[in-house]
Amino acid sequence: MTTFTxxxxxxxxxxxxxxSVTLMFPGQPDFPITYRELIERSNDxxxxxxxxxxxxxxxxxxxLQHGKDLIYSFWGAVLLGAIPSMMPFLxxxxxxxxxxxxxxxxxxxSHPTGVVTYPEFEADxxxxxxxxxxxxxxxxxxxxxxxQEKPDFSTLPGMKSKETDVVLLQHSSGxxxxxxxxxxxxxxxxxxxDAYGEAIRLTREDVIISWLPLxxxxxxxxxxxxxxxxxxxxxxxxxxxxxxxxYRMLQAISAHRGTLTWIPNFAYNFCAQKIRDxxxxxxxxxSWRASINTSEPVKFKxxxxxxxxxxxxxxxxxxxxxxxxxxxxVFAATQNDVTKLPYVExxxxxxxxxxxxxxPAFDGRPAIQMMSCGKPIPNTxxxxxxxxxxxxxxxxVGEIVLKSNCMLTEYYNRxxxxxxxxxxxxxxxxxxxxxxxxxxxxxxxxxxxIIIVGGKNVYPQDLEALACEVHGVHPGRTVAFGIFDESQGxxxxxxIAEVDTDDENEHERVADEIRKHVTRNSAIAVRYVRVAxxxxxxxxxxxxxxxxxxxxxxxxxxxxxx
Amino acid sequence: xxxxxxxxxxxxxxxxxxxxxxxxxxxxDALISSGLIDSFSLVDLALFVEDTFGxxxxxxxxxxxxxxxxxxxxxxxxxxxxx
Numbered sequence: 001m002t003t004f005t006x007x008x009x010x011x012x013x014x015x016x017x018x019x020s021v022t023l024m025f026p027g028q029p030d031f032p033i034t035y036r037e038l039i040e041r042s043n044d045x046x047x048x049x050x051x052x053x054x055x056x057x058x059x060x061x062x063x064l065q066h067g068k069d070l071i072y073s074f075w076g077a078v079l080l081g082a083i084p085s086m087m088p089f090l091x092x093x094x095x096x097x098x099x100x101x102x103x104x105x106x107x108x109x110s111h112p113t114g115v116v117t118y119p120e121f122e123a124d125x126x127x128x129x130x131x132x133x134x135x136x137x138x139x140x141x142x143x144x145x146x147x148q149e150k151p152d153f154s155t156l157p158g159m160k161s162k163e164t165d166v167v168l169l170q171h172s173s174g175x176x177x178x179x180x181x182x183x184x185x186x187x188x189x190x191x192x193x194d195a196y197g198e199a200i201r202l203t204r205e206d207v208i209i210s211w212l213p214l215x216x217x218x219x220x221x222x223x224x225x226x227x228x229x230x231x232x233x234x235x236x237x238x239x240x241x242x243x244x245x246x247y248r249m250l251q252a253i254s255a256h257r258g259t260l261t262w263i264p265n266f267a268y269n270f271c272a273q274k275i276r277d278x279x280x281x282x283x284x285x286x287s288w289r290a291s292i293n294t295s296e297p298v299k300f301k302x303x304x305x306x307x308x309x310x311x312x313x314x315x316x317x318x319x320x321x322x323x324x325x326x327x328x329x330v331f332a333a334t335q336n337d338v339t340k341l342p343y344v345e346x347x348x349x350x351x352x353x354x355x356x357x358x359x360p361a362f363d364g365r366p367a368i369q370m371m372s373c374g375k376p377i378p379n380t381x382x383x384x385x386x387x388x389x390x391x392x393x394x395x396x397v398g399e400i401v402l403k404s405n406c407m408l409t410e411y412y413n414r415x416x417x418x419x420x421x422x423x424x425x426x427x428x429x430x431x432x433x434x435x436x437x438x439x440x441x442x443x444x445x446x447x448x449x450i451i452i453v454g455g456k457n458v459y460p461q462d463l464e465a466l467a468c469e470v471h472g473v474h475p476g477r478t479v480a481f482g483i484f485d486e487s488q489g490x491x492x493x494x495x496i497a498e499v500d501t502d503d504e505n506e507h508e509r510v511a512d513e514i515r516k517h518v519t520r521n522s523a524i525a526v527r528y529v530r531v532a533x534x535x536x537x538x539x540x541x542x543x544x545x546x547x548x549x550x551x552x553x554x555x556x557x558x559x560x561x562x
Numbered sequence: 563x564x565x566x567x568x569x570x571x572x573x574x575x576x577x578x579x580x581x582x583x584x585x586x587x588x589x590x591d592a593l594i595s596s597g598l599i600d601s602f603s604l605v606d607l608a609l610f611v612e613d614t615f616g617x618x619x620x621x622x623x624x625x626x627x628x629x630x631x632x633x634x635x636x637x638x639x640x641x642x643x644x645x
Contacts, residue, residue, distance in 0.1 A: 026622060243601045245621035274605050454602070511582070516597045525600035527581055 003186045004078045004167055005158035007229050008042075011035040012151070020228050021071060024237040024252060026245065033068065038075060038228070041068070043151040045076025045140070046158070049114055052138035056081030056157045059169060059412075060114040061106060063087045063099075063125060066238035069142040070214060073116045079151070079158040083166055085110060085181060086215040088173035098521040100128045105178035107134050109413045110169060116140040163187040169412050170217060170327050174462035174522060181412035182217075182327040192330035192406035193226055195379035199335040200260070200290060202226070207287075208234040209258035211242035211249055216456065218295050221331035222262045246271045247279035250310070257287040264295045264455025266490030268302035268320075272309040273487075286314035290338045294323040295455040297443060300344045300371045302489040317341060324373035324443055328421070328428055329380060330406045334441045336374030343372040343440060356397040358435045358442065372440040380404035384436055389423045392435075397444055400434045401427040449547055451482035454490050458482075458524055460547060466521050467497050470513045472506065474498045477537045479550040483528070492527035496554060498537045507531040530554060567615070567636045574610050575632075579603045589633035594626040611635070617642040 011018065016036035023031040054060060060077045062084055064070040070086065077084035087106065103125075106112070113135055117125045122141050129136050153159055161167070167189065169181035196202075208227050212219030227234035235256050237248055249271070252258060293303070303320040311317075322342045324334040336342045346367035351359040361367035376382045383391055384398040392398040403426050410418040422428055431448035434441055451458045463480035467473060477498035482491030495518065499510055511529040518526050538549045568589050576585040579599060593599045599607065601624070608619040617639045619628075629635040 240601065241621075244605060244624045246605070270602070274609065276609075508585070512585075512598075515580070519597035519600055523600075525602055529582075 002190065003158070003161045003163060003165075004075075004189075004229065005081075005153075005156060005161060008035070008039050008075070008079070009153045009159070011231065012039045012153075015231070018231065019233060020231075021224075022233065022235045022256070023066070023068060024235060024241075024248070026241050026248070030235075031068065033071065038071065039079075039151060040148070041072040042075035042079055043156075044145050044148050045073045045116075046079040046151075046156065047148045048140055048145050049076060049080050049082060050157075052114065052140070054080065054082055054114045054137060056161070057083065057165070058114065059083045059085055059110045059112040060116065061085055061087055061103075061110070061112045063115060063117040063121065064142070065240070066214075066236065069116070069118075072145075073140070073142070074214075077114075078167065079156050081157040081161045081165070082114070083169055083183075085112075085169035085171065086220070088171065088178075088213070088215045096124055096128070099124065100131070101175055102178055103128050104132045105175040106171070106181075107132055107136075108179055110181055111135045111413070113137045114140060116142065119143050161186065163190075164409075166409050166412070168220075170220060171215065172327075172457045172459075173215075174459050175465070176459035176462050177457065180414060180417060183409045183412040184330055185409050188406040188409070189221070189225060189330055190229075191379055191404075192221070192332075193229060195377045195404075195406065196222075196332050196335065197226070197230065199332070199374075199377040200292070200338050202230065202232065202260075204231050206232050206259045206289075207256050208232060208260045209249060209252045209256065210234060210261065211237045211239050212262065213239045216295070217325060217327040217331050218262050218264070218455065222292075245279075247275045250275065250280060250283050250285065250313070253285055253288050254283040259287055259289045261288070261291045262294060262323075263291060264490070265293055265298055265302050266296065266454045266488055268293065268306040269487065269489035272302075272305040275309070280310075280313055284314050285310060285319075286316075288315065288319050290321045291319050292321045292323050292335070294325045294332070294373075296452040296490055297484075298322045298342075298371050298373060299486075299489055300342075300369055301486065303342075303371075305489075322371060322373045324400075324432075324434075324441055326430060328408045328430075329402060329404055330408075332377055333380050333382065333400075333402050333404075333430075334374045334376050336372060336440075342374065343438075345370055345372075345437075352397070352444075358395045358397060358437070358444070370442045370444070372437075372442055374441065375439050376402070376441070379406060382436070382441060383427065384434060385423070385427075389427075395435050395437055397433055397435045399447055400430045400432045400441065400443070402430060403427050449481075451480070451491055451493060453482065453493055453524055456524075458493070458522070463493065463495060463518055463522060463524065463526075464545070466518045467495050467514050470497070470510060470517050472499050472510045473514070474500055474534075476545075479537055479545050479547055481547050481551040481554075483551070483555070485527075493524055494528035494530065494551070494554060495526055496530045496532060496537060496550060498532050498534065500534055502533040507533075528554075528558075530557075564636050564640065567639065568632050570614060571607075571611070571632050571635060575599065575607070578610075579606065587632060589636070590631050592626075592630050593632070594630050611639060615639050615643065
């Protein structure tokens, strides 16, 4: 067992000229970073942090986008033995109100002593930091990090980190997610890389291609830490560039002979629908051995659509793989056997809904198509349990719970929620519903109220709070939920807001405002906004907004074409 | 000509992107900077413009600096059609 800094030291001494990360930017040549460059520039950050009084064990918040500074500032914190945490970078434009709220949510539990950002955001970030009660000693600006001599590993504080020390925090976006940092230790991450590397048969011959944001577990673990710590080349582009030009991922696979990608379900639909042949001239996807679909419900229809669209470019159906992952287990909990097609089955819809039983479809009755996420990875045990924590039989739908040697240390400084997340015996309650069959996991839904849009977890209460900020909305009478859209392959967000009038013009004005306000402050596209007159929103007897009941009511309205 | 174009684009945005068919969008309304159109839908808008008007919007132009209103988009389309 080892620590991050020890691994970097090995690369620095043994293979300094090996290229680790290659950054892609539109219209510019690729920017390769060797281990030497990675470690020396990260050491610049480590020295800057140390000079400002950041101590080993302190949290450093990184408000940065795709680019070399995000990488160097992250590893700089590691070299110092400090704890980096990437702030979800919501939009390309800083919305001051939102960042203020987000920063205060982050500060509330992580008590950072350093924040890193770009010169463009210096004034805003400094103002926000000064306005909130905080422990920040310095706001570091990327263009003012002096170069250092070569790193001296004998004096680097990161060399003294213990395997059990927390090495990073990972947050979901929104004020709810930002108050809950998943704290992971060196040991948990290495245990995960061992188990997951085995499950996907990772070798140094692999080439990972990614457009994923690094603040999310899929991008952070699979496409950042794993390749850097294991010496596997990774080619990264910005999610903002990818969304405008999704063909770039396929061009990158072709150009770099990419073998591995991780992409959420919606991206299969998105690519299949939005990439034109003229952008694929000469593209050859035959090197691509596994594209792992995870972080939102996996749909075989999305795989089929993607395969049909790109098979003439050398894509194989077996390349399309599945996994079930969560930040609390570092990343993956299950993985399909990467040499085989994921198992797909039809289950009887009625039994599934009324008996919570995934019975194979029969007699031509209405069915639901399910795709397996594979078996638990070697270090992870999974059970499916009922509401009292008792084991359910095969094919019975219940909550997925897991135990492994790569669990989170805690939700950082949140013993209250950490305790609630576990069953006796150390089983982590995922909050996801699913069933097992032949030792494979099928994920069927969620117990907790989370909307997953394009692979990103969104807390409905955050969207509801934003909608409430719009003038004219009745306080406390907003509801947000997700509606699965088959053609998009993901959930779309719907928001219902009650106003105190039946005036249609006012409804339209409020709907517009909600759409703009929520999109600008959460970077979540709101597909449906329904502004309703008094008494539309259903509440429970205890006065809480009943999300499921309101969703059903809205769907009925939608079906009736109102 | 440009009024017709405006209507065609406005209908597409209201129906397909906003899913509010009755929604009226003025030529000068901010689309991107206001958050009305998100980045996922920008690609749809670019593809629609290309299919409908035979003009390609490059992915580097899918931002508020290149165009932020239907009026600006229409001008961009016309300037390219006349080339």
